[in-house]
Amino acid sequence: MFIGFFLALRKAGVRVSLRELLMLQEAMAAGLAGFDVERFYFLARATLVKDERFLDKFDEVFGQHFRGVLQPQAEVPDGVAMRDLPEEWLRLMAEKNLTDAEKAEIEALGGFEALMETLRKRLEEQKTRHEGGSKWIGTAGTSPFGANGYNPEGVRIGQPSGRNRSAVKVWDERSFKNLAGDVELGTRNMKVALRRLRRFAREGAADELDLPDTISATARNAGYLDIKMVPERRNAVKILLLLDIGGSMDDHVALSEQLFTAAGSEFKHLVTLYFHNCPYETLWRDARFRKSDAMATDDVLHTYDHTWKLVFVGDAAMSPYELIQPGGGISSMNTQSGQAWLARIVKAYPAAVWLNPVAESHWGYTQTTRVIRDIMGERMFPLTLEGLDGAMKRLMR
Amino acid sequence: MRFEGTENFVATEDLKMAVNAAVALQRPLLIKGEPGTGKTVLAQEIARALGRDLISWHVKSTTRAQQGLYEYDAVSRLRDSQLGDARVHDIGNYIIRGKLWDAFEAPGSPVLLIDEIDKADIEFPNDLLLELDRMEFFVYETRQTVKAKTRPVIVITSNNEKELPDAFLRRCFFHYIKFPDRETMQKIVDVHYPGINGLLLREALTSFFELREVPGLKKRPSTSEFLDWLKLLLAEEIGPELLRDRNAAKLIPPLHGALLKNEQDVHLFERLAFLHRRNAV
Ligand SMILES: Nc1ncnc2c1ncn2[C@@H]1O[C@H](COP(=O)(O)OP(=O)(O)O)[C@@H](O)[C@H]1O
Ligand SMILES: [Mg+2]
Numbered sequence: 001m002f003i004g005f006f007l008a009l010r011k012a013g014v015r016v017s018l019r020e021l022l023m024l025q026e027a028m029a030a031g032l033a034g035f036d037v038e039r040f041y042f043l044a045r046a047t048l049v050k051d052e053r054f055l056d057k058f059d060e061v062f063g064q065h066f067r068g069v070l071q072p073q074a075e076v077p078d079g080v081a082m083r084d085l086p087e088e089w090l091r092l093m094a095e096k097n098l099t100d101a102e103k104a105e106i107e108a109l110g111g112f113e114a115l116m117e118t119l120r121k122r123l124e125e126q127k128t129r130h131e132g133g134s135k136w137i138g139t140a141g142t143s144p145f146g147a148n149g150y151n152p153e154g155v156r157i158g159q160p161s162g163r164n165r166s167a168v169k170v171w172d173e174r175s176f177k178n179l180a181g182d183v184e185l186g187t188r189n190m191k192v193a194l195r196r197l198r199r200f201a202r203e204g205a206a207d208e209l210d211l212p213d214t215i216s217a218t219a220r221n222a223g224y225l226d227i228k229m230v231p232e233r234r235n236a237v238k239i240l241l242l243l244d245i246g247g248s249m250d251d252h253v254a255l256s257e258q259l260f261t262a263a264g265s266e267f268k269h270l271v272t273l274y275f276h277n278c279p280y281e282t283l284w285r286d287a288r289f290r291k292s293d294a295m296a297t298d299d300v301l302h303t304y305d306h307t308w309k310l311v312f313v314g315d316a317a318m319s320p321y322e323l324i325q326p327g328g329g330i331s332s333m334n335t336q337s338g339q340a341w342l343a344r345i346v347k348a349y350p351a352a353v354w355l356n357p358v359a360e361s362h363w364g365y366t367q368t369t370r371v372i373r374d375i376m377g378e379r380m381f382p383l384t385l386e387g388l389d390g391a392m393k394r395l396m397r
Numbered sequence: 398m399r400f401e402g403t404e405n406f407v408a409t410e411d412l413k414m415a416v417n418a419a420v421a422l423q424r425p426l427l428i429k430g431e432p433g434t435g436k437t438v439l440a441q442e443i444a445r446a447l448g449r450d451l452i453s454w455h456v457k458s459t460t461r462a463q464q465g466l467y468e469y470d471a472v473s474r475l476r477d478s479q480l481g482d483a484r485v486h487d488i489g490n491y492i493i494r495g496k497l498w499d500a501f502e503a504p505g506s507p508v509l510l511i512d513e514i515d516k517a518d519i520e521f522p523n524d525l526l527l528e529l530d531r532m533e534f535f536v537y538e539t540r541q542t543v544k545a546k547t548r549p550v551i552v553i554t555s556n557n558e559k560e561l562p563d564a565f566l567r568r569c570f571f572h573y574i575k576f577p578d579r580e581t582m583q584k585i586v587d588v589h590y591p592g593i594n595g596l597l598l599r600e601a602l603t604s605f606f607e608l609r610e611v612p613g614l615k616k617r618p619s620t621s622e623f624l625d626w627l628k629l630l631l632a633e634e635i636g637p638e639l640l641r642d643r644n645a646a647k648l649i650p651p652l653h654g655a656l657l658k659n660e661q662d663v664h665l666f667e668r669l670a671f672l673h674r675r676n677a678v
Contacts, residue, residue, distance in 0.1 A: 019567045023422065030421050032414070042414035050566035052429060052573040216471030223478065 002044075005065050012061050014054040023047050037066075238269040240304050240349070244314025245287045246276045252357035252383055256313045271304065277318040278338035279345060280329050297341065301348045309395050310345070310352035316372040316380070317358065323368045342375050352376065353391040357383040398447055406435065406442040407577075407584045415572035416443060425529060425551040427566070430574030433619030435585075436554040440510035443552060450507035452549070454496035460517045462524030465495040466534050466543075488538050497528060498543050506547035515555040522565040530568060577620060579606065589624055590631065600640035601627060608656060613665055618656040626655040 002024060009016050024047040027033070033040040041062060049058045210228045217226035241260050243253050260270060273283040273295065283300055286293040321328040323338045334341070346352050354372065356363065360382040363369045373380045379394055381387040400416040402408035408416070419426035420443075428436045444451035454465060470491040477485040484490045500509040514522060528534045532545035553569065555561065577585060579602055586598055605626070609617045618626075629652045630640075639651060657663045 015563070017563075017567050023424070027418050027422055032418050032421060038410070039414060042411040043418055045411070046415040046418055046570045046572055050427070050563075050569065050571045055573060212471075215475065216469060219471035219475040219478070223475065 005044075005061070006048075008061050008065050009048060009058065012057050014049065014057050014061070015051070016048045020048050020050075237267050238304070238308045239267050239271070240300075240308045240310050241270065241272045242279060242283065242310065242312045242314075242345075243272060243274050243287070244277060244312070245274045253313050256355060256357075256383065260311070269308075271308075273300065275314075276329075277314075278322055278329065278342065280334040280338055280341050281336070297345065301345065306348060306350055308349060308351075310349035311391070311395070312352070312354040312376075313383070314354070314356070315358045316354065316356055316363075316369040317366045318368050320367050320371075323371060339371065339375065342372065346375055346377075351395050351397075352379060353394055354380040355383050355387065355391055356380055360387070400443055400446050403442045403446050405445075405588055406438060407581060407588055408439075408442075409575075409581065412439075412572055412574065415570050419552075419570045420447070420550050422570075423548040423550075425553055425569045427561075427569040427571045428552060428554045428574060429557055429571070431576055431617070431619050432556055433621035434574040434576060435620060436574060437510070437512055440508055440512075440552040440554075443550065444508040447508070447550070449505060449550065450503055451510060452496055452500045452503065452507050453510045453512060455512045456514050456516045456521070458516050458518075460521070462517075462521050463495075465497040465511075465525065466528065467495050467498055467536055468493045469538050492536060492538060497525075497534070500549040500551075501532060501543055501545035503549070504546075506545075506549050509549045509551045511551065511553045513556060514553050515558045515561065519559050519562070523562050526565055526568070582620070582623070585620060586624070586627065590627060593627070593631070594637065596637040597630065597635075597640070598627075600637045601630060604640055605656070608653075608666075611666065614657075614662050615659045616657075616662060618658075622656050622658070626652060629655050 002021060006016055006021050024044055027043055027047060028040075033043045044062070045055070045058055049055055213228035214226065217228050218224065220226070239260065241257070243257055245253060257272060260272070273285060274287045274289070275283055276289065279297060281297050282294050283297055284290075284293045285295060319328075323342075326335055326337050327333060329338060354376045356369070358366075358369070363373065363380070369380075379391075381391040381394070400408070400413055400420065402413065415426060416439075418424075428439060430436055440453070441451055443449075469488075470493055474485055474488070474491045496509065496511075500507055529551065532548050533542055535542050582602060582605075583598065586593060586602075601623075605618065605623050633652065635651050653666065654663070657666060
């Protein structure tokens with residue numbers, strides 16, 4: 001009944017809900033998959049996966065889970081009613097894999113037994129309603145396929161029909177691999193974290209005059225003025241993004257820039273400035289570091305006041321000289337040390353974070369990273385999904 | 398009745414399944430995929446194949462969920478009241494129906510396309526959740542309930558600019574249009590330009606898929622750009638030889654402007670061609 005498959009998907013990190021599992025049952029009962037494995041695969045995919053990032057995981061789990069079914073194994077003991085066996089085991093799995101909210105949902109549906117019962121009924125319905133439907137149910141005796149090819153859930157998947165079919169199973173092609181983004185930080189999963197930023201911004205926004213509603217209320221009010229206010233629709237968050245460009249981490253920095261830009265429409269303002277290794281008396285509006293794009297750091301601090309939220313992105317790794325020594329900057333003749341400049345900038349913005357593309361476990365080995373982390377007051381976060389999440393939360397405190 | 402693609406539209410097996418499941422179970426179908434992969438056209442073709450009307454709601458960044466239900470045109474009413482127009486007494490005269498209303502009341506369960514849902518505010522899909530679930534809503538001004546006589550087929554497209562809320566996603570069937578492989582692309586071309594010179598098509602496909610692989614492109618050309626380009630090649634009567642000519646001087650496919658819409662990409666491409674030419678010398 002696909003509960004095992006469902007749990008396997010969840011275990012693999014595919015976000016599937018009970019609601020969708022029931023939807024799949026319903027679709028099966030409606031005979032949408034017929035007795036064709038490939039159709040079943042397409043149907044299950046369209047029902048259970050809602051994000052292309054998970055398509056590849058789905059293919060992988062599908063391949064593993066139904067392998068035995070697709071290639072009937074003779075060693076399955078004859079006559080065992082597989083259908084009754086796995087319930088205890090399923091319950092254990094469910095304990096491990098379901099969230100509290102979902103356990104509560106199961107309870108609301110009348111507990112695990114009731115849920116199993118619902119699923120079972122659906123299958124029975126299907127059995128009576130559709131001719132030959134019993135092929136789907138793996139009780140020994142009713143299935144024309146005998147005991148072979150039961151999957152642990154007691155549901156048998158039909159044999160492939162003769163329709164044009166390549167030797168390779170669709171799901172084994174793993175054609176969505178490039179869309180998966182679970183390990184490395186890609187544009188997609190960072191967006192999830194940025195969502196938090198957007199959410200907050202909406203809540204924290206000021207009221208503004210709602211003209212349409214005011215007119216409408218006034219009209220309702222026979223022409224007497226009735227002023228209506230609404231929370232400002234637009235995001236009120238102003239972001240000052242300072243990017244370290246010109247090092248080995250450029251790709252990551254560019255990625256973060258793209259991300260913030262992608263979310264740009266949600267911010268009230270987004271200003272991006274660039275520096276090389278460490279910010280000193282000058283920042284640049286463009287990563288080509290041309291004179292015409294230069295902006296005095298002092299001017300930046302005046303132009304963008306303390307209500308802006310400051311986000312650094314950089315690896316914070318350089319020669320100590322560049323950070324600690326006046327005049328140590330590689331592309332600058334700084335009279336004050338980078339350290340001093342950094343401290344000044346950070347002081348100007350109560351809400352500030354540093355995103356570091358280097359793995360957190362390495363930070364301790366680099367002297368300048370330790371110093372900068374200190375200056376940031378522990379507000380340095382790795383450039384991972386969790387890191388970004390943490391940084392956003394921190395910014396919004 | 399099953400959706401099997403149409404004479405204008407090439408549907409892969411997985412897409413057909415997603416469409417048929419959504420139609421059979423009367424749940425919305427969410428379609429994602431690169432721009433130009435046929436998401437919008439799909440809804441039209443479903444309507445055509447099933448013999449239903451199509452009602453399109455094109456979402457913009459300023460679109461609000463309520464507009465899909467109805468709007469109360471208080472301004473007109475205020476004006477009418479100033480002018481002493483008798484219409485003013487019936488508030489119903491100022492209720493403007495939205496696309497969902499149209500779809501709910503249309504005969505014979507039409508196809509409702511909610512195009513580019515991700516363009517709107519992130520709360521937009523959540524704001525429509527109840528109405529899409531129950532297929533009914535209440536008009537406060539006139540105290541009437543609008544309820545779908547037969548549930549429309551709902552097709553929702555997204556270009557993935559924003560994440561969609563989980564609660565919304567759980568109610569949908571989902572299909573991601575994978576970028577067509579060579580074989581599928583050939584079928585798509587056949588649909589648009591039947592009888593096209595096979596040699597020309599083969600060369601064009603090769604150039605096209607090569608171009609898509611150029612690293613660093615901001616916007617990779619998609620099905621629609623490829624079709625536009627073919628149209629130009631046909632109009633200009635450019636032959637397969639010209640495309641096949643892979644010597645360095647001709648590295649840029651003719652009329653590549655149709656394929657690359659982004660100025661940066663054109664520059665990038667020309668620079669690559671230039672480097673290539675220099676290396677070849
Ligand atoms: N599978 C297909 N079969 C036929 N034509 C297609 C297909 N996919 C895309 N096209 C063509 O590509 C163009 C772009 O399609 P469109 O629906 O506007 O893309 P999207 O909405 O995904 O951006 C249309 O002219 C359409 O006819
Ligand atoms: Mg479109």
